[in-house]
Every structure is written in structure tokens, then in C-alpha cells.
Amino acid sequence: MKRKQFLQSAIASTITGSALVACRTTTKATGSNAALPTLNWQMATSWPIALDTIIGGAKTFADRVAALTGGKFKITPRPAGELAPPLEVLNVVSQGAVPCGHTAAYFYVGKSAATAFGSALPFGLNAQQQNAWLYEGGGLQKLQDLYARKFGVIQFPAGNTGTQMGGWFRKEISKVSDLQGLKMRIPGLGGQVMGKLGVTVQTLAGGEIFQALQTGAIDAAEWVGPYDDEKLGLQKIAKYYYYPGWWEPGATLEVQINLNEWKKLPIQYQEVIQTAAFEANTIMLARYDARNNEALQRLLQGGVQLRSYSDEILAAAEKASFELFDELAAKDADFKSIFADWKQFRDRVYAWNNINEGSFSRYSYSKIKS
Numbered sequence: 001m002k003r004k005q006f007l008q009s010a011i012a013s014t015i016t017g018s019a020l021v022a023c024r025t026t027t028k029a030t031g032s033n034a035a036l037p038t039l040n041w042q043m044a045t046s047w048p049i050a051l052d053t054i055i056g057g058a059k060t061f062a063d064r065v066a067a068l069t070g071g072k073f074k075i076t077p078r079p080a081g082e083l084a085p086p087l088e089v090l091n092v093v094s095q096g097a098v099p100c101g102h103t104a105a106y107f108y109v110g111k112s113a114a115t116a117f118g119s120a121l122p123f124g125l126n127a128q129q130q131n132a133w134l135y136e137g138g139g140l141q142k143l144q145d146l147y148a149r150k151f152g153v154i155q156f157p158a159g160n161t162g163t164q165m166g167g168w169f170r171k172e173i174s175k176v177s178d179l180q181g182l183k184m185r186i187p188g189l190g191g192q193v194m195g196k197l198g199v200t201v202q203t204l205a206g207g208e209i210f211q212a213l214q215t216g217a218i219d220a221a222e223w224v225g226p227y228d229d230e231k232l233g234l235q236k237i238a239k240y241y242y243y244p245g246w247w248e249p250g251a252t253l254e255v256q257i258n259l260n261e262w263k264k265l266p267i268q269y270q271e272v273i274q275t276a277a278f279e280a281n282t283i284m285l286a287r288y289d290a291r292n293n294e295a296l297q298r299l300l301q302g303g304v305q306l307r308s309y310s311d312e313i314l315a316a317a318e319k320a321s322f323e324l325f326d327e328l329a330a331k332d333a334d335f336k337s338i339f340a341d342w343k344q345f346r347d348r349v350y351a352w353n354n355i356n357e358g359s360f361s362r363y364s365y366s367k368i369k370s
Helices: 005-011 054-068 089-095 113-118 127-136 139-151 188-196 206-215 226-233 259-264 269-299 311-331 335-355 359-366
Strands: 036-044 071-080 100-103 152-162 167-169 183-185 200-202 241-242 254-257 305-308
Touching: 036 054, 036 089, 054 071, 054 100, 054 152, 054 269, 089 100, 089 139, 089 152, 089 254, 113 139, 113 188, 127 139, 127 152, 127 254, 127 335, 139 152, 139 335, 152 259, 152 269, 167 305, 188 200, 188 311, 200 269, 226 269, 241 259, 254 259, 254 269, 311 335, 335 359
Parallel strands: 036 071, 036 100, 183 200, 241 305
Antiparallel strands: 100 254, 152 254, 167 241
């Protein structure tokens, strides 16, 4: 069903059939045609409540689902730890312990390296390019095929952070040798690349980063960007703030739904979910773009030292990234299959954006006074 057709008919349409049951309450109308069911779902998330923009993606999604169904389909996002540990959302959704979740796919590269494509690859696609690949380049269908086969889950993009920052460090780093033995919080394939450069990598949930930095359990950490990082208080522990976050040039967050529960939903509710996820995907990026610069200025006024990664480090990281991709493709058929198409798309969109947006950006941004 086309989205426009759905929006015209979703509220008025009815279905026949029995009530649905899946970790929720359900009611059923009587009459010749049963009304659309009343559903109440709980949603596990990977995010602490304090990070209003990233957990806001889950809330935007849930609010839109309720609005488009006249309040008949309610989803309640729960902060990390309430329904599942923050890095276990995919697991509980896959098991059917909860019907849906909101998380980042690259938390689960230990289960399948190919999940990284659902979030971000080092030196990969920015937010606009990622959306182009997902929605128009066949990426979403490839990921949904993977999730269905491996996890019994269907997922939809439902948030993007934009290009992230490069992390907080207790000391300055300028050479690859400065990374040797450094203990850093960084997940996903970016963490594996940092490991190749000599970093001791740890994967921690957002709510655990401050304490780990404060106690010295880690020497450095990346999260998202100025708005969220300020809320976590990372500037109180580490003063050197690096950019760019080459491992997450346009990180997607996603809604994950147990596939059995998805199949039980009326088609109208399935369309609602896709529409709500699309809106959450767009709004989160807009919010980060609107809020990050003001937060960065506050951090700088508070004494944070802004630093760029050196060309030496960036070149070494890029080389290590594509070596890692080749290694993963050699041993993981799912990664190999998706990577081949993703790489072709990346090359084409890079070439185009270098002409249209790149030329404009190089001229316009050169006028900005630091």
C-alpha cells in the first residue's frame, strides 16, 4: 500500500479477525467487522532517560504511532535497563520477551558483522548518503532479509545522529603511536579498527561512560556529539575533544520488531509503523543539527580543548578500516554480500556529492572564521 493511500484510509479502515496477543493488552470490537485492535506494547531501548534527543527518537516513533491510530496502538519506550540491558535490546526482541526495541545495530556486530551496515561503517556514508542507500539503494531490504533470517526480527531506520565527534581524551594525541595501549570506549567496527591501531577497546553503554572515565577504567571515550556528551558530563573528566568521528559519519538508530509480532499486525498498523519510523529518522537528525553547535560553544567556553585528528591518524585508520572490511568479507558471507553493493553505492554517491555538495561546502565553509 502506498504511503499516501494509507494516510487517507488508516483511521477509517477496519479488519476482521481475532484479537492479537504479544506482551500487550488487546481488546476486540463486536459486529460484522471487527475494529482495529487496541494494543499496548512495551519498547526496550539502549538509552538513558537523560539523553532526550536519542531516546527522543523512540518517543517520536511511539507518539506518531499513537496519533496515526487514534490512540489505539500505544507503544511505551522504556529507558535502558528497565526491560533489558542497554546492549541486549536485539536479544530480547529476537526472543520475543518484548515485542519491540530502539537501539543501534552496531552494538550487535558480535552476532553478525553485517549488522554494522544498519548503523555506520568507518569512512562510510554520511546521514544523507546512508538514507539514500537504505531507502533507494536497496540497503534496507538487504538488512531486513538478514535480520529475518538470523534474528527473527524486522527493523526500520528510526533516527540518525549525523556525523559524530571523535571522542574525549585525557591527553593529546597526534601520532598513531600515541594510541598504543590507550583504553577507549568505542563500539562496532570502529572499535575493531581502533584495536588494529593499538587501542584497548571497551564497549560500554552510554550511562556507564562517565564513571569509567572518572575511575580511570578508560582513558578515552566517544559517544555522539556535543549535545549528548555535555549531558553525560564527559567534559568534566577529559578536556581534549577530537573530531571527526570517522567511524560514524552518519549513524542510524533503528526500531526492531519481533517478526512473529509484526506478522500478526493488521496491514494498517504495519504501515503506521513504517511512517512513524521514517518521521523519527528525520526528526532526530534535525534536532542534533539544531542543537549541537550551541552545545559545542558552551563546552568551549567551559575550557574544553577542541582538536582534529591528524592526517597521519586518519590515513592509518582508513587503511585499517578497509583491511578489516576485506577480512570480514573473507570469512562472513553476509558481510561480503552486503559490502559489495554498499561499496559500489559509496563510490558512486561520493563521486556525485564531491561535485554538487562538496564544491559548495569547500567554498562556503572556507569563509567561516574559527
